Amino acid sequence: MKRVAMLSSSRIVTDEPSAYDTEVRIARGEILRQDVQDWLDPVGRVLDPGFGRTAPTVPLAARIEALAAATGLPVALLDTAAAPDRIRALTGVVGGLVRYTGVETRYRDGRDVAVRWPDPWDNPPAMEETRQLVESCQLFTDGLLIVDGSQVPATVHRPVRGGATTWVAEVGGWYVSARGATHDGTRIRLVGADRKPGPGRPRHDGAT
Numbered sequence: 001m002k003r004v005a006m007l008s009s010s011r012i013v014t015d016e017p018s019a020y021d022t023e024v025r026i027a028r029g030e031i032l033r034q035d036v037q038d039w040l041d042p043v044g045r046v047l048d049p050g051f052g053r054t055a056p057t058v059p060l061a062a063r064i065e066a067l068a069a070a071t072g073l074p075v076a077l078l079d080t081a082a083a084p085d086r087i088r089a090l091t092g093v094v095g096g097l098v099r100y101t102g103v104e105t106r107y108r109d110g111r112d113v114a115v116r117w118p119d120p121w122d123n124p125p126a127m128e129e130t131r132q133l134v135e136s137c138q139l140f141t142d143g144l145l146i147v148d149g150s151q152v153p154a155t156v157h158r159p160v161r162g163g164a165t166t167w168v169a170e171v172g173g174w175y176v177s178a179r180g181a182t183h184d185g186t187r188i189r190l191v192g193a194d195r196k197p198g199p200g201r202p203r204h205d206g207a208t
Contacts, residue, residue: 067087076105076114
């Protein structure tokens with residue numbers, strides 16, 4: 001039975017979820033279901049045609065092309081001769097749909113780089129109290145990355161209780177990050193970042 005609370009003669013509030021809340025809950029449930037499938041069958045559901053293979057080797061250009069075609073998003077790479085271990089797609093709920101929101105490239109030495117759509121929720125509250133607390137804890141400091149040959153100011157997040165230090169910079173409206181055994185001046189190359197920043201294609205088959 002639906003419970004209804006009468007607040008005034010002109011406003012009625014119910015405990016039933018709105019249509020938007022229902023869509024978000026369904027979408028999040030779908031993400032969880034597909035993540036479980038990915039965990040049970042990781043190699044068979046990845047978008048990266050070179051992941052988990054020893055021979056024949058898939059050219060890096062073909063791997064990038066496959067990810068970009070499936071997600072509609074750019075790809076970030078360390079500017080190094082070493083090929084990445086895996087390139088995977090990141091997802092999120094955008095407008096009630098599960099969409100691709102970024103691409104993460106992982107290397108065997110523990111480093112990873114990513115390029116993603118700058119979700120507005122990524123930004124901390126613009127409050128003086130918050131800024132002072134962050135500065136006093138020194139969780140964030142200034143740094144730099146070299147992206148496509150140009151120095152880019154970056155914010156360095158240094159976790160207090162373990163975890164990898166992360167460099168994050170804004171490049172052409174995209175968020176570009178480097179994590180792991182990286183440092184100021186880490187060189188990153190972007191492929192396909194000339195498109196307007198935004199979420200990628202909807203994820204239909206659960207592949208990452």
